[in-house]
Amino acid sequence: MAYPSAVRIVEVGARDGLQNEVSVTTEQKIALINALVESGLRDIEAGAFVSPKWVPQMADSSEVIKGIAKHPNVTFSALTPNLKGAEAALDVGIKEFAIFTAASEAFTQKNINCSINESIERFKPVVELAKANGVKVRGYVSCVLGCPYQGEVEPEAVLDVCKQLLAMGCYEVSLGDTIGVGTPNKVHTLLSLLLEHISADKLAVHFHDTYGQALANISKALEMGIATIDSAVAGLGGCPYAKGASGNVATEDVVYLLQGLGIDPQIDLERLAKAGWAICEALNKQPISKVSLALQAKC
Numbered sequence: 001m002a003y004p005s006a007v008r009i010v011e012v013g014a015r016d017g018l019q020n021e022v023s024v025t026t027e028q029k030i031a032l033i034n035a036l037v038e039s040g041l042r043d044i045e046a047g048a049f050v051s052p053k054w055v056p057q058m059a060d061s062s063e064v065i066k067g068i069a070k071h072p073n074v075t076f077s078a079l080t081p082n083l084k085g086a087e088a089a090l091d092v093g094i095k096e097f098a099i100f101t102a103a104s105e106a107f108t109q110k111n112i113n114c115s116i117n118e119s120i121e122r123f124k125p126v127v128e129l130a131k132a133n134g135v136k137v138r139g140y141v142s143c144v145l146g147c148p149y150q151g152e153v154e155p156e157a158v159l160d161v162c163k164q165l166l167a168m169g170c171y172e173v174s175l176g177d178t179i180g181v182g183t184p185n186k187v188h189t190l191l192s193l194l195l196e197h198i199s200a201d202k203l204a205v206h207f208h209d210t211y212g213q214a215l216a217n218i219s220k221a222l223e224m225g226i227a228t229i230d231s232a233v234a235g236l237g238g239c240p241y242a243k244g245a246s247g248n249v250a251t252e253d254v255v256y257l258l259q260g261l262g263i264d265p266q267i268d269l270e271r272l273a274k275a276g277w278a279i280c281e282a283l284n285k286q287p288i289s290k291v292s293l294a295l296q297a298k299c
């Protein structure tokens with residue numbers, strides 16, 4: 001089996017995770033992100049410049065980003081759904097914007113209050129602002145393996161949106177299984193189509209673990225050459241516009257899987273687990289990570 005020789009992890013716990021948990025303080029978010037950096041993570045989604053009426057948990061993103069210790073080798077990114085969000089992100093020094101839409105019309109409407117085509121139009125000035133300021137742009141496509149409102153999503157619909165995001169200037173598109181309904185066969189079908197048109201280095205996988213399939217799905221994606229994986233420390237979170245969706249696959253579990261496959265993600269698993277325990281204590285919950293719980297039991 002030819003797995004990628006190196007894998008990049010994009011840590012989304014401070015955004016995708018905390019957007020769907022009870023609010024923690026700005027200081028607790030800053031402490032989490034600093035601890036994630038210390039564990040070796042180099043791509044960290046640190047917040048979301050979205051409407052505070054829609055997602056109040058992300059309302060302090062500017063303060064969080066101003067407060068974190070900057071590190072020359074770490075990219076801090078943030079969600080920027082429109083020009084207003086992108087300008088606010090730029091103001092606090094964000095070097096990577098993340099624009100997000102979906103392969104399902106119904107989900108796009110619920111999540112960002114517009115159609116897929118309208119979302120692409122909204123992203124144009126965001127990408128222009130990014131280009132003018134040397135900021136990279138990452139794209140997300142939600143509901144790539146199923147939609148909470150529409151059900152089945154055709155792989156061709158995912159391909160269409162991915163192509164549009166790449167054509168407008170995204171360096172990479174992250175494929176969101178927003179409600180975690182995918183299985184390895186579905187991942188295989190989707191990636192087989194996408195990889196006929198898009199090279200593997202322009203794709204990332206972003207799997208929520210609602211049905212416990214995320215690690216199996218990641219394994220399949222790795223086999224097919226995908227080398228960027230999104231995950232959230234302690235398996236935090238979900239999506240406020242996808243009822244019942246649980247958190248992303250836990251970063252601890254992904255790191256353990258990669259180490260077992262002989263791929264060194266250059267992350268200190270113990271430090272990472274400790275970062276997860278601290279934020280879980282603040283949230284008064286247990287980590288949703290078997291690896292984290294196993295390490296905790298040994299302490």
Ligand code: HMG
Nearest residue numbers: 049050051054081084085111112113140142143176178239
């Ligand atoms: P809208 O209501 O259509 O926007 O929302 P609008 O332009 O009509 O503005 C309405 C109000 O929002 C105005 O304020 C604006 O100023 C304000 P008011 O006059 O009423 O006081 N506003 C903003 N405030 C702060 N920052 C902004 C901003 N834009 C407008 N950027 C909008 C459209 C996109 C803003 C809204 O729908 C929104 O914020 N949605 C965010 C939804 C969200 O964050 N969802 C979760 C993240 S996506 C996700 O989790 C999936 C992912 O993980 C992948 C996967 O798992 O599949 C990425």
Ligand code: MG
Nearest residue numbers: 016176178239
């Ligand atoms: Mg997500």
